[in-house]
Amino acid sequence: MTLFLSPPQPHANPSFLLHTHNHNHNHNHLRLKPHATNSPQSQSNGVIVIGAGLAGLAAATHLNSQNIPFLLLEASDAVGGRVRTDILDGFLLDRGFQIFITAYPEAQKLLHYQSLNLHKFYSGALVYYDGQFHTVADPLRHFSDSLASLLNPIGSLLDKLLVASTIIRVLTKSHQDLLTSKELPTIDLLRKIGFSDSIIDSFFRPFFGGIFFDKDLQTTSRLFDFVFNCLALGDNALPANGITAIPQQLAAKLPPGSIWLNSRVVSVESESESESAPSVRLQNGDILRSELGVIVAVEEPEAFKLLPGMTEPAKTKPARTTVCLYFSVDRSQVPVREPVLFLNGSGKGIVNNMFFATNVAPSYGPPDKALVSVSLIGMFEDMSDDDLTAEVVRELSGWFGDPMVRLWRHLRTYRIRYAQPNQCPPTDLMKNPRVGSGVYVCGDHLTSATFDGALISGRRAVEALLRDKAKFYDFS
Numbered sequence: 068m069t070l071f072l073s074p075p076q077p078h079a080n081p082s083f084l085l086h087t088h089n090h091n092h093n094h095n096h097l098r099l100k101p102h103a104t105n106s107p108q109s110q111s112n113g114v115i116v117i118g119a120g121l122a123g124l125a126a127a128t129h130l131n132s133q134n135i136p137f138l139l140l141e142a143s144d145a146v147g148g149r150v151r152t153d154i155l156d157g158f159l160l161d162r163g164f165q166i167f168i169t170a171y172p173e174a175q176k177l178l179h180y181q182s183l184n185l186h187k188f189y190s191g192a193l194v195y196y197d198g199q200f201h202t203v204a205d206p207l208r209h210f211s212d213s214l215a216s217l218l219n220p221i222g223s224l225l226d227k228l229l230v231a232s233t234i235i236r237v238l239t240k241s242h243q244d245l246l247t248s249k250e251l252p253t254i255d256l257l258r259k260i261g262f263s264d265s266i267i268d269s270f271f272r273p274f275f276g277g278i279f280f281d282k283d284l285q286t287t288s289r290l291f292d293f294v295f296n297c298l299a300l301g302d303n304a305l306p307a308n309g310i311t312a313i314p315q316q317l318a319a320k321l322p323p324g325s326i327w328l329n330s331r332v333v334s335v336e337s338e339s340e341s342e343s344a345p346s347v348r349l350q351n352g353d354i355l356r357s358e359l360g361v362i363v364a365v366e367e368p369e370a371f372k373l374l375p376g377m378t379e380p381a382k383t384k385p386a387r388t389t390v391c392l393y394f395s396v397d398r399s400q401v402p403v404r405e406p407v408l409f410l411n412g413s414g415k416g417i418v419n420n421m422f423f424a425t426n427v428a429p430s431y432g433p434p435d436k437a438l439v440s441v442s443l444i445g446m447f448e449d450m451s452d453d454d455l456t457a458e459v460v461r462e463l464s465g466w467f468g469d470p471m472v473r474l475w476r477h478l479r480t481y482r483i484r485y486a487q488p489n490q491c492p493p494t495d496l497m498k499n500p501r502v503g504s505g506v507y508v509c510g511d512h513l514t515s516a517t518f519d520g521a522l523i524s525g526r527r528a529v530e531a532l533l534r535d536k537a538k539f540y541d542f543s
């Protein structure tokens with residue numbers, strides 16, 4: 068059942084297995100200071116982290132940096148959770164359209180950007196509106212393009228001034244303030260600021276709707292402000308080796324053998340309310356005993372199954388879904404060279420956004436082939452993959468011309484049933500990670516539904532665990 072990333076090492080100590088080990092409940096040998104040495108005895112203590120998405124990997128990274136032994140259990144065959152990339156015929160297919168924003172504050176602390184070999188998008192977009200493409204450019208990075216776009220039909224002159232004042236507003240607040248400020252649905256915020264229906268429908272709806280997988284823009288203004296802030300400060304980018312390079316970089320820094328793949332947890336069990344060292348039961352019946360606590364880093368609906376005491380996600384707030392279709396075409400047949408995102412600002416059709424991924428990162432395809440990525444919002448359950456492909460090709464033939472799009476070869480379609488938790492108001496993006504004695508939760512449902520939110524939540528779960536342990540032990 069368990070598949071080791073590499074041969075088992077002390078951190079993946081089989082003594083976690085309840086039926087093979089007699090536990091030493093004396094925790095006085097625990098070391099929480101950085102650079103503390105691990106005595107063989109202390110290696111039998113540990114934290115069990117469930118789920119190796121970004122949140123679980125961040126939690127493991129923080130435990131590791133404190134020399135606290137841990138075991139990271141992942142149900143699937145690789146790390147990354149929602150952030151994964153498949154390789155098909157030399158193409159890198161991210162599991163859904165994902166962008167890394169370089170200004171994410173927690174990511175800056177945890178990731179080594181240079182090794183990710185990030186390739187930037189153009190800071191702006193080409194909006195398909197009224198049968199033509201119109202440039203929307205970030206005035207901070209592409210000043211002349213933004214001047215040239217002042218009079219295009221994507222919003223009025225006033226709208227463009229309001230974009231500038233919104234940038235200033237979000238840049239003058241801390242991330243903490245943005246994520247805890249008074250909230251309203253994003254659409255209401257945009258109207259309150261005074262944006263016209265024209266810019267809302269042709270730009271904000273496809274752009275932020277694509278980020279939140281929410282065309283109605285009902286997602287909290289807190290998330291809008293946070294993402295807007297990060298977009299103003301950083302670049303949108305893709306790692307040369309696919310979005311999967313982000314979790315893989317975190318995993319590579321963990322001790323060999325500390326991650327068990329194909330290890331689904333079916334329950335988290337405490338003998339009593341006061342028990343601060345719960346056990347977890349794996350699908351194959353094995354029981355693993357933590358000695359310091361359990362961190363549950365799985366998607367919100369899964370967390371609810373593992374922890375019945377947790378507040379159930381509101382059924383009226385359905386999770387966000389998306390479909391991503393990939394096509395290939397000869398590089399010579401790509402209509403633009405720029406690494407730009409195309410948005411559907413027409414208000415018609417099913418395509419929300421698309422881009423030529425190999426224009427951003429040439430490594431996303433074989434040398435002579437381009438990778439086309441098309442994103443839809445929703446699941447389109449009533450349409451087969453073939454019908455969906457035909458409809459997307461028909462629609463984009465209207466954008467780029469039938470002779471060009473007819474050459475596209477469909478590669479694969481991803482239907483992503485759980486892309487993000489629903490973050491419509493009311494939200495609490497600073498949820499307490501402690502859900503019971505010795506049990507902590509992390510994941511994007513505790514913070515902002517972003518890469519950064521997941522990373523932050525992993526750190527916070529470890530901090531909460533350490534605070535609790537510090538109450539009981541003298542680490543001096």
Ligand SMILES: Cc1cc2nc3c(=O)[nH]c(=O)nc-3n(C[C@H](O)[C@H](O)[C@H](O)COP(=O)(O)OP(=O)(O)OC[C@H]3O[C@@H](n4cnc5c(N)ncnc54)[C@H](O)[C@@H]3O)c2cc1C
Pocket residue numbers: 117118119120121122123140141142143146147148149150162163164165166167168330331332333364365366369389483485486487509510511512515516517518519521
């Ligand atoms: C298509 C798509 C596009 C996105 N685009 C962006 C973007 O551009 N920018 C951005 O910032 N964010 C984006 N996001 C959101 C971002 O990917 C998530 O917020 C983040 O990755 C969530 O990480 P997580 O660790 O909380 O959860 P997950 O990644 O879901 O990780 C949970 C892990 O737990 C494992 N697991 C579940 N149950 C069990 C169990 N019982 N036992 C053991 N393991 C279990 C799962 O297999 C998984 O590996 C996107 C998401 C999707 C799906």
